[in-house]
Amino acid sequence: KESLVCASRIKRCRNYYEILGVERDASEEDLKKAYRKLALKFHPDKNRAPGATEAFKAIGNAFAVLSNPEKRLRYDEFGSDQEHVSTGQARHYNYYTEFEADITPEEIFNVFFGGHFPTGNIHMFSNVARDAHYYPRRHRNERAWTQEQEEEENRPQNSYSAFIQLMPVFIIIIVSVITQLMATNPPYSLFYKSSIGHVIGRETENLQVPYYVDKNFEKNYQGAELQELEKTVEKDYIDYIQTSCWKEKQQKSDLSNLAKLYRDERLKQKAESLKLEHCEKLSSLIGMHKGG
Numbered sequence: 001k002e003s004l005v006c007a008s009r010i011k012r013c014r015n016y017y018e019i020l021g022v023e024r025d026a027s028e029e030d031l032k033k034a035y036r037k038l039a040l041k042f043h044p045d046k047n048r049a050p051g052a053t054e055a056f057k058a059i060g061n062a063f064a065v066l067s068n069p070e071k072r073l074r075y076d077e078f079g080s081d082q083e084h085v086s087t088g089q090a091r092h093y094n095y096y097t098e099f100e101a102d103i104t105p106e107e108i109f110n111v112f113f114g115g116h117f118p119t120g121n122i123h124m125f126s127n128v129a130r131d132a133h134y135y136p137r138r139h140r141n142e143r144a145w146t147q148e149q150e151e152e153e154n155r156p157q158n159s160y161s162a163f164i165q166l167m168p169v170f171i172i173i174i175v176s177v178i179t180q181l182m183a184t185n186p187p188y189s190l191f192y193k194s195s196i197g198h199v200i201g202r203e204t205e206n207l208q209v210p211y212y213v214d215k216n217f218e219k220n221y222q223g224a225e226l227q228e229l230e231k232t233v234e235k236d237y238i239d240y241i242q243t244s245c246w247k248e249k250q251q252k253s254d255l256s257n258l259a260k261l262y263r264d265e266r267l268k269q270k271a272e273s274l275k276l277e278h279c280e281k282l283s284s285l286i287g288m289h290k291g292g
Contacts, residue, residue: 006041007051016062016075024076028067035063039109060108073261187221187229188213190237204230207288209237238285244278252276 013019017026020034041047042056065071189198189212197214204211211233221229255271258264 003041003047003049003052007049007055010055010058011051013058016066019058019062020066026066031063031067035059035067035108039063043109060106064108070261185214187217188233190233190240204234206230207234207237207285209234211237238282241278241282241285245276245282248274248276248278 010019017024020026020031020038022030022034026034038059039056042052042059044053044056047056065075185196189196190210192199192201192212198212200213200215200217202211202213202217203209205227209230252271252274255267255274259267259271
């Protein structure tokens with residue numbers, strides 16, 4: 001009777017805080033204590049009362065969202081006090097579909113209790129569909145026999161079948177080796193690469209972009225061919241600088257956002273002091289290009 005009353009209470013809750021029975025300013029430890037108590041009470045292995053499975057799922061989802069600072073902030077802003085929607089079928093409920101967790105209730109429970117139910121063997125129920133059906137556990141001997149039968153069916157019959165299974169792996173290895181043997185080294189590198197002989201430094205005539213070549217480079221590239229190659233070098237270098245500049249800006253923006261979210265002065269100072277070196281190089285290159 002008590003389980004039915006509690007399950008009915010959770011079904012009527014309007015938000016995640018009510019489901020866990022905590023205040024809106026509850027700390028992380030308060031959330032853990034509330035979840036631990038309710039999860040043990042409504043776990044399908046212990047509680048088979050009508051509505052217990054749905055309550056267990058709602059408890060897990062509420063904890064997963066509220067224990068994540070970013071999701072909790074978004075939920076407090078957009079998802080609080082929403083009415084959950086009944087699908088019209090018995091024991092099927094939709095708890096705030098816009099704020100669902102990325103982890104199943106069983107996975108959350110396993111994190112808390114080390115992968116097993118404290119009072120016995122855990123029953124893993126399917127979470128593929130919204131409606132979770134509880135099936136009684138089979139007899140231990142029946143389960144063991146079925147497992148042995150499946151292993152026997154999956155076991156390779158002989159060495160030939162094993163070879164057939166490994167054939168795709170052999171083909172991939174052979175193709176990879178042939179591709180590496182046929183590949184030719186590029187005529188230049190933007191960075192020093194002794195492994196392919198690019199150890200001689202040069203600069204492009206137009207933008208003075210540094211690049212590296214091998215000892216036979218000057219024999220193969222002269223005049224118009226050299227000019228065309230250096231245009232390619234400059235294009236590759238600008239692409240690299242643009243990408244690096246974007247990464248620097250993204251890193252600075254991420255640090256600033258984190259500093260605002262957690263009100264962390266140290267992160268704020270780090271974001272402000274972060275230099276955009278590649279962006280400065282890009283501006284310099286653009287100035288040289290315009291000047292030229």
